[in-house]
Amino acid sequence: MSGEAPAHQVLARKYRPQGFEELVGQPGVSQTLSNALSSKRLHHAYLFTGPRGCGKTTTARILAKGLNCVKGPTPQPCGECAPCREIAASSCLDVLEMDAASNTGVDDVRQVIIETVALAPARDRYKVFIIDEAHMLSNSAFNALLKTIEEPPPHAVFILATTEVHKVPATIASRCQRFKFRPVAPEPLAEHLAAIAKKEKVAVDAEALRLLARAAEGSLRDAVSLLDQCRSAGEGRVTVESVREMFGFVSADLLLGAARALHERDAKALAGWLKKVYEEGVEPAQFLKDLRAAIEAVYLEKLGAGDADPAWSQALSGATAEGLGFLLRRLNRALEELRFGDSPRLALELGLFSALEAAHDLGAWVARLEALERRLSAGGGGPALSAAPASAPVSVTMPPAPRDEAPALTAAAQPAASGGADWSAFVAAVSRQKLALGTTLEKCAHETRPDGGWTIRFARQFDLDGAERARTFLEEALAALAGRPLKLQFALGGTAAPSASVDIVDPAIPETPGGAPPGARWKDVTEGGPDAGAAGALKKAEGVFGGKARIIKKPTGGA
Structure with missing residues (x-):
């Protein structure tokens, strides 16, 4: 027995953090729990939420060690006493771990927790219940657990860990102190992997570590497992080429070539790069993700919010932030179609080639629209009214103007108003925002009063009432043209419509x-x-x- 070699232990378990100071990427959680242990201000229930592999269950075990260490409660468990060793090995009688994914029913909760929570700890200071994947419990199980979590005995501490906190009932969550675990950033992940590789005497390229950190997507456990896999494949050395080949990462030359073809709108070149993608057996989804990540870095650099790889910055130096944003939206749409379609190759080609057809330079379109708006503004009033059809059964007569009313003047014959505004410009300004009102004003007569304001005469009471409702808007439009406030008066007796x-x-x-x-x-x-x-x-x-x-x-x- 003594001559047997020790069993191999995977890196993810071998280098599992054993103290708060060893947690990676969770400074807020470790600091808060350490302070609570130091000040003896402990809560009876905790809820740990966050994505997979970011340290929820590990932190629960560290907290249990801090509670039951012979030197505790302490934020720095010794790791040498019996409680610390047993908790690290998941064999402590007073720390019960329950996998809610396989024990979902009310009978499981009653057997593991409710019937044992009232019993005093066998040896340690606290009886700790760690419920992993707590969101998998049924509603009946949550209801049975509710009263126990609300009023537990003084020696009981509950720690619930979940990746889907929205599935935990509010009645449970409100009785717990909630701690949110965040995905670990790529830089701390790469540094942690480098430290493990150094301890294991594994030669790893810096670029390979960055690729592994990116592939882990914020999961510390996944990153360490990927490093362990690459070490086994590379016989003690991890290179960029081996990582790309093992996990299907796209080569930098392939990504740069496709990005240049998209930027230059070269369909023939893009087809050639896609042919290489198929020949190398690259997954379309992985190709789109890597291309999106590289273009996103340049996009943020254009906005002044980050730095990109110098090779990518040079390759897309002529691109604008608007154009890169358009490409990113196209790539996102292609990924969505790829996920729900039955032909990955077709979704990839449609997504990329459609990006060539649309206009990237949104700034040029905006400039053209602004120029068109200025030309329309300089052209005067609204569009001319088309004549009535000859076949319409309407006979037109012109009634005589009343003798006691002001003479009817057409808009074209009106003199310019004092204050720097004329009638045609005023009608055009109104028509741009209220076309119906502008059309009505084209048929009206107006007179300039001594104070600089206008008296506008309408042919119909209906039109006068409408102008009265829009008086504030009309006076503001006139003031904007004249450069000073002017008042309007409305009256009947102007040039009427036929x-x-x-x-x-x-x-x-x-x-x-x-x-x-x-x-x-x-x-x-x-x-x-x-x-x-x-x-x-x-x-x-x-x-x-x-x-x-x-x-x-x-x-x-x-x-």
Whole structure:
């Protein structure tokens, strides 16, 4: 037995942090828990949340050691006493770990926790219950646990760890002190991997460490496991090439070539680089992710929010931040289509080639729109009104202007108003924001008052009421043109729109084939007689819409 070689231990377990000072990337959590242990201000329930592999269960064990160490409660457990060794080996009787993913029911909670929580610790100071993947518990299990967490015995401490805190009932979460674990940044991850490689006497390239840290996506456990895998494959040496080949990372030359083709909108060159992607067996999703990450670094550098690799900065030196942002959105959309589509190759090609078809230079489009806006502003009022169709059954008459009203002046004949504003510019400014109101003003007359303001005359009461509701807007538009506040007055009696005389034929009399019968006479019932009251309903309409309507009744008999 004594001659047997010790069993191999994976790096993720061998270098698992054993104290708060060894936690990587969680300074806030380690500092808060250390202070609580130092001041003896301990809570009876803790809730650790965060992504996988960032140290939730490890921190729970360190906290349990700090509570039950023979020198404790202490933020620096000795690691040599029986409680510390047993907790590190997961064999302590007073620290119970429950995997909620496989023990989800109320019977499991009752057997492991409820029936044992009232019992005093067998040896240590506290009885600690660590519930891993707590969000997997059923609703009945949470309800059974609720009262115990709310009023536990003084020797019990609960630590719940979960990756999906939104699935934990609010009644449970509100009774716990919550600690949020964040993904570990790539730089601390690479430094931690370098320290492990040095202890294990493994030669690792710096670029390979950065690739491993990026592939781990913030998980410390995944990063160490990847390093262990690369060490086994490389026989004691980890190189950039071995890492790329093992995990499918895309070569830098391939990414740079594709990025240049996208920037230069060279479809032929892009097709050539995609052919190399297929030949090397690179996964389309991995290619898009690596390309997006590289372009994102240059995009942030363009915005002044970060630094990019010098080779990438030089390759995309002529690109703008708007163009790179457009490319990033296209790559995100391609990744979404890749996830839900059944043809990865087609999704990749459509995503990249569609980025060549659209315009990248959004600044040029903005400049063109601004130039067009200036040309429209300099052109005066709104668009001309088209003439009515010749076939429309409307006869147009021009009523005489009332003698007691001001003479009707057209907008083109009006003199420039005092204060630096003229009528055409005023109508154009109104039309840009309120087209209907601007169209109404084109048909109005106006007079300049001695104080510099205008009196605008409307042909219809309906138009005057609408202008009165928009008085504030109209006066602000006039003040902007004149450079000083000016007042407007509204009155009736301006140039009216052409009056329309609409013949409304009595539908009770059918049409005669071939026109009216010989000798038939048309009778205007609005001119008096027993049917004159039928026109009374049109008086209000005439006052609102203008013009004049006559009801024409055609008899069937002769004269």
